Amino acid sequence: MGGNTGVVVVGGGYAGVMAANRLARAEGVEVTLVNARAEFVQRIRLHQVAAGTHEAVVEYRKVLSEKVRLVVDSVMEIDARGRVLRTEKGVIGYDYLVYAVGSGAAGQQAPGVREFAYPLASLEEAREVRTALEAAPDARVAVVGGGATGIEIAAELAEQGRRVTLICGGVLNPYLHEKGRETIRERLVGLGVTVLDEAKAAEVTETSVRLADGTLIPSQITVWTAGFSVPDLALRSGLSTDATGRLITDDTLTSIDDEHIVAAGDAAAPKDASYRMGCQSAVQLGPQAAETVLSRIAGTQPAPIHVAFAGQCLSLGRRTGVFQISERDDTAKASHLRGRTGGVVKEFICRSTVWQLAFEARKAGKSKNSKGQGEKPKDSHRQQPVAAH
């Protein structure tokens, strides 16, 4: 690596791109981003891809510093001892690794899910939902999962005139304050969505969802949004993971097994701090993972991480939304924005997330010496802006 320190970021989502861009600001650091596809996927728009109201693909040249080398490849194994990644196409060595592989759909949770339900966690999955909907304009739709993704896709499709049943599996979006929940329920019902709060999906068939109490909900297209899982790369590579497969780190995002591995985003499990998986935490954890690596390169002690939340913003179709305001620790408050204002805020958030990545990419032009002799960036992670999603 020509005397430079080689840092490889695995996963070019929100956390990985933010980390790579922050690392690219340091002199003497060669940054490589390995991502499974050649474009950045704005996952927070995937329900819109499914509904056909927006695209989610952004070219990396718009959000990634030109100082970062992009390698389109899939990492199959991390050889921590040898500091080498085995990929589909070969091997890649590293001095430091940022593990930011994100999340995907939860595995099969009921009979028939794999055969008949459509997950909605990746670009390909969203496009498959779209294709199925286009092929069956009059099909009844069941959405399983009453979290943010389930609510957003249910609203999006009902607004288009689809007959939609939302099977929540428990209380409608447990994250929300009761007042925010009521606003969302009102809007969903107003759009014609049948909201089944405590109903649990027990089986999916080609034409229905059978609930745990035996009730059959007619559904030709069942969209499954009940939970995320993470790739098993860390687990497969013999690194310490939590029960869901996320890489366990200390409070500086450093793997508890290896100082040369740092994690960020949905695939990270910082000890004693369990963050809600989301773009909001990913964009804050990415730069902090980078700062931890830069501290280690400089031989200084990395700072503990700090993530501040502003709330959760949900689109309810193309015209309205709800912004559930939270405490900084992510506890929902009684206050929320609603209606057209909520919708405008949500659209602003979707756009500003991409601007945030691009902003960090542009700043990579202003280098900082990784040995600690350069000026400390004014926006070091303690002042990281908070995007509320």
Ligand SMILES: Cc1cc2nc3c(=O)[nH]c(=O)nc-3n(C[C@H](O)[C@H](O)[C@H](O)COP(=O)(O)OP(=O)(O)OC[C@H]3O[C@@H](n4cnc5c(N)ncnc54)[C@H](O)[C@@H]3O)c2cc1C
């Ligand atoms: C429909 C939908 C709506 C959402 N809306 C919101 C929202 O409004 N607000 C919010 O906060 N969150 C939302 N989320 C969740 C949010 O998208 C994720 O939490 C966020 O994308 C996590 O960012 P990340 O960088 O950790 O991982 P990701 O964005 O998942 O990126 C991970 C990247 O790693 C790559 N990768 C994985 N494995 C490998 C490998 N082995 N080798 C190479 N590359 C690999 C993937 O291809 C991907 O590019 C939504 C999710 C969905 C599906």
